[in-house]
Amino acid sequence: MPTQTMVQAIRDAQRVAMKLDDRVVVLGEDVGRRGGVFLATEGLQAEFGPDRVIDTPLSEAGVLGMAIGMALNGMVPVAEVQFIDFIWPGFDQVVSEAAKLRYRSGGQFTVPLVIRAPYGGGIRGGHYHSQSPETHFVHTPGLKVVAPATPADAKGLLLSAIRDPDPVIFMEPKKIYRVAKEEVPADDYSVPLGVARVAQEGSDATVITFGAMVHVVLEAARRLAAESVSVEVLDLRTLLPFDRDAILSSVKKTGRAVAVVEAPALCSFASEMAAFLQEEALDSLLAPVRRVTGYFTPVPYGLDRLYLPDADRIIEAVREVLRYG
Amino acid sequence: MLRPFTDEPLAILDRPDAAPPAGLADDDLRRLYELMVRTRAVDEKALILVRQGKAAFYTASSGQEAAQVGSAYPLQEQDWIFPAHRELGCLLTHGLPMEEIFGQILGRMADPCKARQMPVHFGSRRLHIVPTASTVCNHLPEAVGAAYAARLRKETAVAVAYFGEGASSEGDFHAAMNFAGVFKTPTLFVCQNNQYAISVHRQAQTASRTIAIKAEAYGFDGYYVDGNDVLAVYAVMRQAVDQARAGGGPALIEALTYRYAPHSSADDDKLYRKEDEVKEWRERRDPIRRFRLFLEKRGLWTEAEDRALLDRVKAEVDAAADRAEAAPDPPPETLFDDVYAAPLWIQERERAAMLGRAAGRA
Numbered sequence: 227m228p229t230q231t232m233v234q235a236i237r238d239a240q241r242v243a244m245k246l247d248d249r250v251v252v253l254g255e256d257v258g259r260r261g262g263v264f265l266a267t268e269g270l271q272a273e274f275g276p277d278r279v280i281d282t283p284l285s286e287a288g289v290l291g292m293a294i295g296m297a298l299n300g301m302v303p304v305a306e307v308q309f310i311d312f313i314w315p316g317f318d319q320v321v322s323e324a325a326k327l328r329y330r331s332g333g334q335f336t337v338p339l340v341i342r343a344p345y346g347g348g349i350r351g352g353h354y355h356s357q358s359p360e361t362h363f364v365h366t367p368g369l370k371v372v373a374p375a376t377p378a379d380a381k382g383l384l385l386s387a388i389r390d391p392d393p394v395i396f397m398e399p400k401k402i403y404r405v406a407k408e409e410v411p412a413d414d415y416s417v418p419l420g421v422a423r424v425a426q427e428g429s430d431a432t433v434i435t436f437g438a439m440v441h442v443v444l445e446a447a448r449r450l451a452a453e454s455v456s457v458e459v460l461d462l463r464t465l466l467p468f469d470r471d472a473i474l475s476s477v478k479k480t481g482r483a484v485a486v487v488e489a490p491a492l493c494s495f496a497s498e499m500a501a502f503l504q505e506e507a508l509d510s511l512l513a514p515v516r517r518v519t520g521y522f523t524p525v526p527y528g529l530d531r532l533y534l535p536d537a538d539r540i541i542e543a544v545r546e547v548l549r550y551g
Numbered sequence: 552m553l554r555p556f557t558d559e560p561l562a563i564l565d566r567p568d569a570a571p572p573a574g575l576a577d578d579d580l581r582r583l584y585e586l587m588v589r590t591r592a593v594d595e596k597a598l599i600l601v602r603q604g605k606a607a608f609y610t611a612s613s614g615q616e617a618a619q620v621g622s623a624y625p626l627q628e629q630d631w632i633f634p635a636h637r638e639l640g641c642l643l644t645h646g647l648p649m650e651e652i653f654g655q656i657l658g659r660m661a662d663p664c665k666a667r668q669m670p671v672h673f674g675s676r677r678l679h680i681v682p683t684a685s686t687v688c689n690h691l692p693e694a695v696g697a698a699y700a701a702r703l704r705k706e707t708a709v710a711v712a713y714f715g716e717g718a719s720s721e722g723d724f725h726a727a728m729n730f731a732g733v734f735k736t737p738t739l740f741v742c743q744n745n746q747y748a749i750s751v752h753r754q755a756q757t758a759s760r761t762i763a764i765k766a767e768a769y770g771f772d773g774y775y776v777d778g779n780d781v782l783a784v785y786a787v788m789r790q791a792v793d794q795a796r797a798g799g800g801p802a803l804i805e806a807l808t809y810r811y812a813p814h815s816s817a818d819d820d821k822l823y824r825k826e827d828e829v830k831e832w833r834e835r836r837d838p839i840r841r842f843r844l845f846l847e848k849r850g851l852w853t854e855a856e857d858r859a860l861l862d863r864v865k866a867e868v869d870a871a872a873d874r875a876e877a878a879p880d881p882p883p884e885t886l887f888d889d890v891y892a893a894p895l896w897i898q899e900r901e902r903a904a905m906l907g908r909a910a911g912r913a
Contacts, residue, residue, distance in 0.1 A: 251703070278703070282730065283729055285726040285729065287692060287723050287726045288692050288695075288726035288727065288729065288730045290692075291689060291692020291693050291696065291727065292693070292696035292699065293696060294693050294696060295693035295695060295696020295700070295710070296697065297696075298681060298696070298697055298700075300704065301703070315722065318686055318689050319723075322684050323684060326684070327682075328889050328890065328891070328892075329667055329889045329890050330668050330684070331663075331664050331676065331681075331889075332662070332663060332664040332666075332889060333665070333888065334664065334676035335676055335681060367890050370891075391891075392891045466895075467896060467897060470896055
């Protein structure tokens with residue numbers, strides 16, 4: 227099995243999909259000759275030609291609208307938005323069109339589209355290269371939302387997303403694009419959407435998270451283990467639809483839950499976890515669900531180390547839920 | 552060849568030497584006329600349904616029949632239409648059955664889109680008619696993508712996106728025109744310039760001399776045509792469609808026209824335009840009457856034929872509306888269908904709860 231970084235695995239997934247299915251096309255700003263600003267599409271244009279790996283003009287509304295039109299007419303587009311922070315000019319295309327065309331056509335038209343977009347902070351990118359805006363998309367019926375935390379998952383989830391009949395927002399944690407290599411199955415390989423992964427087993431508390439935060443939570447869990455606190459780390463992998471059974475079975479076992487996201491707390495995915503657990507598992511909860519999140523500010527360039535949840539804040543939250551009963 | 556970027560709208564009908572453009576036989580001329588008459592009859596029936604409280608809303612097409620029928624007539628079965636909300640005549644011309652049209656307006660299952668959207672958001676996969684969104688103009692980049700896909704698969708289809716002059720102020724208009732120019736896709740952008748975007752007049756919408764001239768900046772041709780002259784609209788559109796189908800790239804067609812009714816059944820046009828202006832267009836520039844006079848002059852149409860056509864069309868329209876009205880409402884259990892290929896667990900739970908409550912009430 228080859229070892230790959232996450233960005234290599236993402237490129238590999240697109241290459242496999244394009245090789246096996248003529249309907250798959252890649253489009254976006256700089257994805258062709260440049261191979262993407264993060265090189266996530268490197269070599270694809272040379273292999274598949276400029277008609278299928280399309281360098282577009284600079285317009286997210288154009289890229290996403292064109293991709294939707296291609297999907298309506300039988301293609302399977304993989305559209306890259308250079309940073310998810312830049313998706314807003316095309317947001318109307320995502321929420322008014324891609325998410326709703328199946329419904330508003332009574333199931334006649336479908337939009338099998340993947341929108342790949344690097345997200346997240348910790349790269350000293352300031353506000354417009356650091357956000358984690360999953361909530362906007364998770365709030366939209368008709369979309370699926372996926373965020374991998376490892377190279378192997380990135381490849382397997384992206385191949386599943388490309389074959390999914392519905393539009394998928396594929397959020398790529400760019401901070402960990404290149405930090406680690408791992409063995410990634412060669413050729414065709416899939417990880418199902420909607421199924422979470424236990425990144426580390428534990429018994430005292432469950433920490434629910436996704437994407438780059440999985441690794442911060444694992445660091446917190448290692449430090450807590452030194453104090454004989456056993457933390458179960460749940461990597462959601464898919465946010466919409468999230469894995470109800472995995473969350474409930476873990477929290478019913480530990481009785482305590484902390485949800486960690488990079489976004490601000492208000493109406494965040496962490497808030498959804500708190501609401502979901504008090505509705506579905508109140509009898510099992512020994513403590514209130516705690517949220518560890520970014521602050522209710524734009525992401526600051528000079529102080530971004532303070533903005534993002536870190537191991538200290540996660541440890542503090544776990545200790546707090548352990549204080550109850 | 553018709554010239555792009557004229558200062559005055561291209562016209563045929565009122566010229567003393569007016570003759571039908573190449574490609575239109577006498578039967579085509581009669582067919583164009585019938586489609587325009589049918590469009591107005593459906594329009595009038597729809598407004599009655601609104602007044603009767605049976606339809607929630609309507610945006611009337613009356614006054615714009617030549618722009619609609621003339622621009623859709625050159626299209627072929629495989630071609631795609633991305634309509635806005637005032638394209639009734641285009642859709643009738645492309646073959647959308649009247650029963651489906653009334654099913655959509657009335658919110659019945661006679662609508663192939665299962666009554667999911669408010670009136671005048673028509674769609675049909677079979678006919679490559681992509682249902683409208685109410686958000687303005689975001690179907691234009693999609694028409695570029697659909698046309699790109701057709702070319703990639705070596706199909707001969709073109710994609711036509713309809714919009715109003717107000718929509719040309721939207722960012723997606725620019726994005727779509729720019730992409731179409733760069734990729735030279737077989738996309739036709741058809742602007743029905745009826746001179747009002749709800750209340751805002753054309754002059755307040757853009758300082759551009761015409762809408763058509765905007766195409767120059769994107770690297771393709773823009774045609775300014777009298778939208779109340781069905782022959783001129785047909786001729787321009789035929790030329791642009793043939794060129795796009797042959798690989799010549801996109802075109803922008805601006806059809807200058809006028810709507811007789813307010814923007815919608817919820818609008819009051821007395822707040823922003825004078826009745827005299829409406830009267831002037833209705834009495835002196837009506838697209839149906841102008842074309843009928845042309846047909847009569849050429850000996851292709853008589854008053855007796857006209858009366859017979861109006862009676863026949865009215866009966867067909869009434870029958871189609873009755874059939875649509877008799878179709879069932881969408882069943883409650885379909886509320887959650889078609890959001891995804893298969894419902895999510897979240898929806899399964901909501902559906903069970905909703906149906907449980909409905910059963911409790913029954």
